[in-house]
Amino acid sequence: TQLLEQSPQFLSIQEGENLTVYCNSSSVFSSLQWYRQEPGEGPVLLVTVVTGGEVKKLKRLTFQFGDARKDSSLHITAAQPGDTGLYLCAGARHDMRFGAGTRLTVKP
Amino acid sequence: DAGITQSPRHKVTETGTPVTLRCHQTENHRYMYWYRQDPGHGLRLIHYSYGVKDTDKGEVSDGYSVSRSKTEDFLLTLESATSSQTSVYFCAISESRVPGDEQFFGPGTRLTVL
Numbered sequence: 001t002q003l004l005e006q007s008p009q010f011l012s013i014q015e016g017e018n019l020t021v022y023c024n025s026s027s028v029f030s031s032l033q034w035y036r037q038e039p040g041e042g043p044v045l046l047v048t049v050v051t052g053g054e055v056k057k058l059k060r061l062t063f064q065f066g067d068a069r070k071d072s073s074l075h076i077t078a079a080q081p082g083d084t085g086l087y088l089c090a091g092a093r094h095d096m097r098f099g100a101g102t103r104l105t106v107k108p
Numbered sequence: 109d110a111g112i113t114q115s116p117r118h119k120v121t122e123t124g125t126p127v128t129l130r131c132h133q134t135e136n137h138r139y140m141y142w143y144r145q146d147p148g149h150g151l152r153l154i155h156y157s158y159g160v161k162d163t164d165k166g167e168v169s170d171g172y173s174v175s176r177s178k179t180e181d182f183l184l185t186l187e188s189a190t191s192s193q194t195s196v197y198f199c200a201i202s203e204s205r206v207p208g209d210e211q212f213f214g215p216g217t218r219l220t221v222l
Contacts, residue, residue, distance in 0.1 A: 045211070
């Protein structure tokens, strides 16, 4: 059983569409991170959220940490082919635990 | 980009053979980690190091050992590889062990055990 459940597992959309992916847990985390991983490469950190209810924006990406610090969402506005990749969330407790990821494909 | 290299990048081996994967960093970070990534499981921590000769177990350490004789190098050894150890292995580094601090990942090693 994954400590962090990500949904959906796979998402294929057209360029210009909006999307939201989710990272859920029954555990409380001191912080939560989102990484993006491209094929043949290691994950790269996008953002860290620390405070319950916190919202961070990174260009067209909006990250939200749940009020209870158990879940998070990533919203992408007007997706572009360059957004294609595997999006991983990772929660911090006494160590870091990763979700299995959402594989996003944005078609031109 | 953080200076992290992994070698080899790809390896195919047979069940029962020993395998050593190498991680090399040029960032002088104290902490180094080995993860494995499998479909449906995400990244799982195998072992980590908090200094030269200082290592500790992670979530899935059975069947793996590690060594760190220099700050820049962290080796992962499979003493007798099994098919269940077929995976993609990632090395990561960080300046601190505070959960939530950024980890920088290497490009990965794809290991196939036949």
